[in-house]
Amino acid sequence: MIIRSRIVGCGAYLPERVVTNAEMARMVDTTDEWIVERTGIRQRHIAAEGENTSDLAFAAAERALAAAGVKGSDVDLLVLGTATPDNTFPATAVKVQARLGMTGGAAFDLQAVCSGFVYGMAVADNFIRAGQVRTAVVIGAETFSRLLDWTDRNTCVLFGDGAGAVVLRADSGEGTNRDVGILSTHLHSDGRHHDLLHTKGGPSSTRGIGAIHMQGKEVFRHAVVNLARVANEALEANGLTVTDIDWLVPHQANLRILDGTAHKLNIPSERIVVTVQRHANTSAASVPLALAEAVGDGRIRPGHLVMLEAMGGGFTWGACLARM
Ligand code: ACO
Numbered sequence: 001m002i003i004r005s006r007i008v009g010c011g012a013y014l015p016e017r018v019v020t021n022a023e024m025a026r027m028v029d030t031t032d033e034w035i036v037e038r039t040g041i042r043q044r045h046i047a048a049e050g051e052n053t054s055d056l057a058f059a060a061a062e063r064a065l066a067a068a069g070v071k072g073s074d075v076d077l078l079v080l081g082t083a084t085p086d087n088t089f090p091a092t093a094v095k096v097q098a099r100l101g102m103t104g105g106a107a108f109d110l111q112a113v114c115s116g117f118v119y120g121m122a123v124a125d126n127f128i129r130a131g132q133v134r135t136a137v138v139i140g141a142e143t144f145s146r147l148l149d150w151t152d153r154n155t156c157v158l159f160g161d162g163a164g165a166v167v168l169r170a171d172s173g174e175g176t177n178r179d180v181g182i183l184s185t186h187l188h189s190d191g192r193h194h195d196l197l198h199t200k201g202g203p204s205s206t207r208g209i210g211a212i213h214m215q216g217k218e219v220f221r222h223a224v225v226n227l228a229r230v231a232n233e234a235l236e237a238n239g240l241t242v243t244d245i246d247w248l249v250p251h252q253a254n255l256r257i258l259d260g261t262a263h264k265l266n267i268p269s270e271r272i273v274v275t276v277q278r279h280a281n282t283s284a285a286s287v288p289l290a291l292a293e294a295v296g297d298g299r300i301r302p303g304h305l306v307m308l309e310a311m312g313g314g315f316t317w318g319a320c321l322a323r324m
Contacts, residue, residue, distance in 0.1 A: 001172055004181035005128040007322055009068025009167040012292035013059035014045040014279070021157070028153040035157050040255025044160030044280035047143045052086045054095040056163035057141035060288070061100055068167035070135060072100030077136040078107035079124050081116020081284035084143045085109055088203045096139065114251050114312025116140055116284030117164070121308065121320045122185035128170045139165040140284035147199060149211035160280035164288025180323055183238045186230055187318040193222065197313035223257045226317040228264035231309050234319040242267050247300050251310035252276035252286040273299070283312065300324055
């Protein structure tokens with residue numbers, strides 16, 4: 001008997017405050033035209049003072065559980081992808097665990113920056129396939145606004161805050177076959193590039209958190225190549241082709257990266273979920289936010305084949321191919 005993980009609920013949360021490009025132009029030397037032309041971003045949501053990653057993560061997870069009709073006390077595993085934890089320790093995941101009423105099982109943070117949610121899906125899927133977990137919550141949640149140097153126009157215009165979550169359930173009953181739930185996950189990292197996108201600091205090196213530093217052009221180049229490659233890897237592993245994909249739900253870093261990846265994959269833009277213009281880059285939250293939006297508005301429906309993929313600092317990158 002094979003066990004599959006099925007996505008049985010999605011949820012999302014965005015902080016109330018919206019900061020437009022016009023507002024950014026009052027903080028740094030930039031324009032709406034420059035930001036839209038280079039990135040596609042028009043606005044971003046920014047967490048309120050005192051609103052932390054755990055608050056965003058909890059709100060998204062609570063909505064995902066409600067959509068799935070699952071109680072927090074039924075969850076065996078909670079994986080929270082984040083690079084912006086509330087505290088250096090304990091894991092932000094355990095705060096979310098407590099608020100959800102999940103008293104058993106395990107909760108931990110996973111750090112793969114923008115790939116954190118896709119990495120989390122792979123971890124949870126493997127626990128479920130191994131028979132160790134029946135119900136998992138995977139969250140991507142970030143308050144990247146706290147990592148930004150708000151005087152650096154090269155980076156501060158690119159990011160936003162938010163959270164998204166899914167509930168996964170083991171499906172080993174009648175009708176389980178190769179074409180149900182998560183078909184496969186594929187993870188990669190290449191630490192030789194760790195300094196192309198990093199924070200200038202951390203608890204061990206500077207005892208601070210450090211602001212984001214990025215070599216944009218290099219990141220761009222690697223992102224397009226790696227994202228197209230890992231999507232093809234996932235398709236090949238399942239004997240499928242691009243035409244089989246109903247929806248590509250990529251990491252929302254930048255519209256030009258999305259277009260470049262789509263071009264390399266030869267997938268039409270009508271089959272790509274795009275939220276970057278409204279959310280900006282929310283790091284680990286971007287994929288589950290986009291997924292929850294497209295499920296919520298009925299674009300992604302049961303039976304659809306969905307490709308989730310992301311790339312982030314490290315570099316880390318990965319894909320998750322799922323039949324909804
Ligand atoms: N407003 C106005 N001008 C700006 C801004 C801004 N916000 N930011 C940079 N510039 C200027 C630069 O200073 C530079 O000026 P100069 O020529 O006088 O030195 C000029 O614009 C061109 O800068 P470039 O860095 O060459 O611009 P580029 O076309 O590469 O676009 C960008 C920059 C948007 C960051 C691009 O490199 C990119 O999209 N990279 C991908 C990075 C990314 O998305 N990272 C997100 C995290 S990684 C991930 O999630 C996968």
